[in-house]
Amino acid sequence: MSGNSRLCVAVHVLTWMALDRRDPAAVATSQRIAVSVNTNPVVIRRCLGQLREAGLVQSRRGAGAGWHLTREPESITLLDTYLAVGDDEPLFALHTSPPSDSCPIGFGIQPALRQVFGRLDEAVRRELATTTIADMLRDVLAQQPATA
């Protein structure tokens, strides 16, 4: 797991941008986002690069450069985000080295597992598609401390 925190960072970034755009004067830079995520700006730029490839954000270079969303937060789902930062590798891995095909189980296990893992993947995607960045922003702001 899986291993990485890319989806987590990507959702953080997009949610941050969704909040930030409420202030028209604000400029979203990798530096400012990195402070919120508490990591290195390069990590943020790597993430933003993937989000740009997926068409979710755009960048402007030169002086006064920065980033902005290309769509309304209501139209960006976590599935979009997941696909954008997606490792190509599936949630669950098959055998590292192929099993023996001279054994009935070894021969048939991989196709059978692929079907199961495909259903798992599908279930995850279905669930991811039910939440948008706008939903995230609302939930995140609802978590604020009681201090007015």
Add this chain to the structure above:
Amino acid sequence: MSGNSRLCVAVHVLTWMALDRRDPAAVATSQRIAVSVNTNPVVIRRCLGQLREAGLVQSRRGAGAGWHLTREPESITLLDTYLAVGDDEPLFALHTSPPSDSCPIGFGIQPALRQVFGRLDEAVRRELATTTIADMLRDVLAQQPATA
């Protein structure tokens, strides 16, 4: 995720044992299973150890030792298997170092993500619970080559 192939190996092992038990004379040893999975017997024993802790299999030591299922394959689901070999770590990881709590997003993002990731985990478990080792055995045998 990503990352490991433990579930894959565990399902392979259990399915193999489900087939093997049809021959009353057969003895399931880590050595024989390792040949089918195409890996080292110690890897199989590590896996079987986890399955035993979960109560899915039992081992006999001494001469002529081996392993056997404690339940009918129809009653062992992939969720049982998943929980048995379960890493404690969730499918999707949160931030490696906690985000800035002086930023509204940084403050609220983790609880919000935990909710989402919890729903994802739930979806995966629901799906895993729908398939049994008996189902796997049937599907695996259905994959056999056409040669009679």
Add this chain to the structure above:
DNA sequence: CTTTGATGTAACAGTAATGGTTACATCAGG
């Protein structure tokens, strides 16, 4: 046209997890 501040990206290091391997103690039946 130069300065400035950001993007874009390569390169590298430290950490952690995984799968595989060797080695060896332990056990129980023959």
Add this chain to the structure above:
DNA sequence: CCTGATGTAACCATTACTGTTACATCAAAG
């Protein structure tokens, strides 16, 4: 006792990920 398997510690190579430094590139501002 002998034998063949389990049980488990220890170790290694590989891989992936995060963080970091460094630097080229770009475009607006002055």
